[in-house]
Amino acid sequence: MQKKLVSLQVARGLAAMMVFVMHLFNMAAATTASAWAAKIAQALHYVGHIGVDIFFVLSGVVMCLVLSRAVAYEQTGRGRIAVAADFLARRAVRIYPLYWITLIACLLLPPIPGADNALGTLLHHPASFFLFSKPAAHPVAWTLVYEVQFYCAAALLLLFGHFAKKAFLIWSVLQIFLVVWSCVGLLPRWPIFDPLSLEFSLGVFVGLVSKVNFYRMECVGIAVAIGAACSASLWWGGDAIAAHSYLRVIFWGLPAAVFIASLMAYERTHALQYSFMARLGDLSYSLYMWHPIALLVPLVLLQPWNKGGSIKITLIYCMLSIALTFILSIISYRYIEKPLNGLFKLVRDRKRISSHL
Numbered sequence: 001m002q003k004k005l006v007s008l009q010v011a012r013g014l015a016a017m018m019v020f021v022m023h024l025f026n027m028a029a030a031t032t033a034s035a036w037a038a039k040i041a042q043a044l045h046y047v048g049h050i051g052v053d054i055f056f057v058l059s060g061v062v063m064c065l066v067l068s069r070a071v072a073y074e075q076t077g078r079g080r081i082a083v084a085a086d087f088l089a090r091r092a093v094r095i096y097p098l099y100w101i102t103l104i105a106c107l108l109l110p111p112i113p114g115a116d117n118a119l120g121t122l123l124h125h126p127a128s129f130f131l132f133s134k135p136a137a138h139p140v141a142w143t144l145v146y147e148v149q150f151y152c153a154a155a156l157l158l159l160f161g162h163f164a165k166k167a168f169l170i171w172s173v174l175q176i177f178l179v180v181w182s183c184v185g186l187l188p189r190w191p192i193f194d195p196l197s198l199e200f201s202l203g204v205f206v207g208l209v210s211k212v213n214f215y216r217m218e219c220v221g222i223a224v225a226i227g228a229a230c231s232a233s234l235w236w237g238g239d240a241i242a243a244h245s246y247l248r249v250i251f252w253g254l255p256a257a258v259f260i261a262s263l264m265a266y267e268r269t270h271a272l273q274y275s276f277m278a279r280l281g282d283l284s285y286s287l288y289m290w291h292p293i294a295l296l297v298p299l300v301l302l303q304p305w306n307k308g309g310s311i312k313i314t315l316i317y318c319m320l321s322i323a324l325t326f327i328l329s330i331i332s333y334r335y336i337e338k339p340l341n342g343l344f345k346l347v348r349d350r351k352r353i354s355s356h357l
């Protein structure tokens with residue numbers, strides 16, 4: 001299997017841009033009182049929400065593919081505990097440093113819409129510092145709480161060794177019952193038991209069938225997925241679907257899974273180039289974590305001239321926000337994410353070499 005599936009990077013880039021564009025126009029409409037920005041924000045409001053569903057399904061796909069590598073590692077003589085520990089360490093290095101850096105940045109800024117970025121709030125909820133509870137100070141980090149709990153569950157399943165894939169499949173089916181039991185009060189309302197967690201299970205199924213040529217209509221699958229998600233938003237009412245309920249899993253999660261499966265199927269039969277969208281996929285985590293901060297800084301700078309309803313100020317705000325978001329994302333990826341991931345791989349490889357001496 002190649003190191004990076006281009007189709008998954010394209011999906012990551014698309015999901016990150018969907019979330020960013022929604023927040024950009026929401027902020028522009030709310031703070032500049034621009035009528036045209038408000039219309040665009042209303043039209044794109046649910047598009048950003050679907051980006052989160054794509055991210056969750058992607059995580060399930062990636063975890064399923066990671067299991068294949070874990071089985072291969074065990075066959076080389078590595079213990080199951082070592083494989084699970086390596087998995088958790090790699091995820092921690094990817095998630096926590098950038099989360100902590102952007103969290104500090106949020107605490108230094110004026111009040112952020114949709115967040116409580118007061119230091120006292122963070123100190124009152126110390127578990128959020130490690131993403132064991134929703135971090136009030138960072139407006140988009142709530143999704144990472146789901147990711148962390150999913151990674152912990154995946155690490156436990158890695159302890160099954162070469163039976164891990166079967167265990168993962170069984171857990172994905174069992175997850176339906178766990179969610180129902182949580183909804184009726186038989187289990188705590190943790191994110192891992194939230195209906196949204198079923199989107200990780202959808203990703204697992206996509207990963208399991210990713211090499212099965214069950215159809216040759218990839219483009220049709222992509223079109224159906226997009227059409228289904230848009231139709232559901234219009235017909236059922238996007239606000240009802242956007243809530244963390246089974247409706248969201250059905251009307252946005254399932255189309256997201258079909259979309260990703262179709263992209264992966266297309267890549268099996270066509271050579272995908274590492275395009276602009278794929279490179280956005282590389283930046284996706286940095287872009288996701290930095291964009292709320294990048295959206296607020298231009299607003300503070302333009303505050304003396306923001307009289308409300310000015311098209312000129314709104315355009316300047318949007319351009320500055322886009323530029324700052326991408327500048328911060330590129331710097332963050334090149335000088336934080338890549339070096340940390342490289343350092344982790346270096347330390348891990350040295351430990352493996354020393355263990356064989």
